[in-house]
Amino acid sequence: MTGAVFLFDLFGVIARLQSAEGKDRIVRTAGIPAPDFWDAYWTQRPPYDRGEVNGPGYWRRVAKTLGTCFDDHQIERLVAADIASWSGVDDTMVDLVEELAAQDRRIALLSNIPGELASHYEVRHAWFDRFEVRALSCRIGRAKPDPDAYRWCQRALRVPPDRVLFVDDRQDNIRAAEAVGMRGHLFTTAARLRERLAQSEAESSRP
Template sequence: MTVVLFDLFGVIARHQSTEGKDRLVRTAEVPAAAFWDAYWACRQPYDQGELTGPAYWRQVADSLDVRFDAHRIADLIDADIAGWSAVDEVMVALVEELAASGRRIALLSNIPEELATYYEEHHPWLKRFSLRAFSCRIGHAKPDLGAYEWCLNALRAAPDRVLFVDDRDENIRAAETVGIRGHRFTTPERLREALTP
């Protein structure tokens, strides 16, 4: 039986909301363009677990040549979590259905520790996944090939027995480089078709 390895954001969970983005910029009190340049430039070490939330936000502040005190950093962490917290209930239902049918499902997500902890505390359906490979805990973030190799080792599965579902082409291509089959997610209906024998 094929293992279905899901991405989280853009597949089961929503991408960062517009409201969440606006809240972050307001909280930081810096121009939006400069903020987002710094936010993403510093993000991979945070996603890979090399930085704590406060350390990440201090790096962002340094990149912006400003200072965030401890209170503002706490507010930024809260705002960041809130902006990534929405899920697609149709996809959650599909995950539940696959698990109930005995299908083996796993998760590979680029996610920092604070957000991973939030999801674990607020979304019990995460327990349906036989493997939860969070980048902050495995030390690899997509599209680093090490992320997919880590999952294959943990799943004890041959690459051609794994179907990776992600919304980003670069992540699909990386998975295919190590022999994993890929499905670029567009809609729950198309994914359901791809999963039907």
């Protein structure tokens, strides 16, 4: 089989990382000092990303870690604020996704993303449907850098791992992909990514 498959991370590549304004809104809604809050936020995030708890369940776990309690209205506001903080996209990268899809290139997505946020993107962004495979952690029960997350993608794509170029903004996720035999590209800019995609396509087309 020839031709590369381009497997994209979402946040930090196609979608923006949390904005400072969005993070401030979450902290204000929680009413907890920022350092303690973010420790609890990230400590409890993996089960949420893997779909083991929903949004309200996640925020109750965060509250318990902080030794406090969020009422139902506050939890609703926290879920909304969290979604908003992750909702920005890079239009240049969206254009690249659309371009690759129009060229019938094989593109896929592997993202650590909780259920409520996944639904937000599926409903609001038509380009989300351009990906042949969407490996969303909340749906597949595996999150990067767990090797099984990458293996799940390989099985779904039905290609040898060395035909997959994985694009992510985190070096630890790149290393995990390379450990299962994929090739990796650490994302910095769309221009450099374009160069790497062309190189990868040429490499994969060799006998």
